[in-house]
Amino acid sequence: MKTLRHIFMLSAAVLALAACTQNDWTDSSGLPEGKYPLVIEAGGLESVASRATVDGNWEGVTDVALQVGAEVKIYTVSATGANKENAMLSSAAPFYWTSRADITVTAWWPYNAADLSMPEVKVKADQSSLENFKSSDYIYAHSDAVEFEHPTLEFTHRTARLTVTLTPGDGINRVEEATLKFIGLNTEGGNPASITPYHTAGTVVYEALVAPQTIAQGTAFITVTLNGTTYSYVPDAAIELGAGSRKQTKVIMLTIPLPT
Known part of the structure; x- marks a missing residue:
């Protein structure tokens, strides 16, 4: 962080x-x-x-x-x-x-x-x-x-910053055309339940700012859609998104969708 x-x-x-x-x-x-x-x-x-x-x-x-x-x-x-x-x-x-x-x-x-x-x-x-x-x-x-x-x-x-980098894995050679969203977010204070992040065409980095909150264990947090298939990321532990924090992660795209 x-x-x-x-x-x-x-x-x-x-x-x-x-x-x-x-x-x-x-x-x-x-x-x-x-x-x-x-x-x-x-x-x-x-x-x-x-x-x-x-x-x-x-x-x-x-x-x-x-x-x-x-x-x-x-x-x-x-x-x-x-x-x-x-x-x-x-x-x-x-x-x-x-x-x-x-x-x-x-x-x-x-x-x-x-x-x-x-x-x-x-x-x-x-x-x-x-x-x-x-x-x-x-x-x-x-x-x-x-x-x-x-x-x-x-x-x-006062916000938390999220950065996700997509990386090709077995069976997937390119991820530049993927669509990523952050979901399952706290809507307190009129904040959105999901966010479409900032992404420059042709790159593999996605960024968003969110209100401080905790993503509960087992909550679907990130979805990636590529070539008609939607992949979901569900954390196995709670994620604290505190004010002023920055969370960075790498997601490796495989041909088998992650469990939802």
Whole structure:
């Protein structure tokens, strides 16, 4: 299992002040009101071009919701780097540091503009297109102790990622035309019971994002249809699909269907 994380650095951007410098305050009692906006430097992401947050860059993500106290504001994402692996998050109406004391910060993407509370994870049933695969991702970060001098947030995925690689076996020479589905999924929160994964034509790798859940032992979990025959995979032990986890498996295709 590989845990995917996005590391974000928050910095206090100091405005040029005519008569106020950092030497004017050395304790934690307070800072001049409205003078030290909270700006986020996003870095440390795994860089894979054109795959958005699922693989560590900000392709297609324009803003995030960020909460300090009970208030939520939208911060704009300005991606940087050759593969958009870094970003600066800022706002025209930002939060401000009011003292040097640690603050509690929560952030997430995606968000609902009509209701800025953190949404429930609800992935798409058809993730066969790259756009639907990417838009099924949910990321989140929380810290009760964001420091003024070294402010950081660690983002994690709220989804689990599934990757299946098909391999030819006895009697089957090619598997590029196979159709794969994940089935038997938990439908809590409006999530789909089955998912058609992302798959590039001519390849043998299938990927999907699912809400955190446990696949029970003996539950049909994967079906593969090839040359008119449907093969099923039934795990002999429970599979834990935790938030931020990544499950990878190789399926060897044989002429004899697996038991259903």
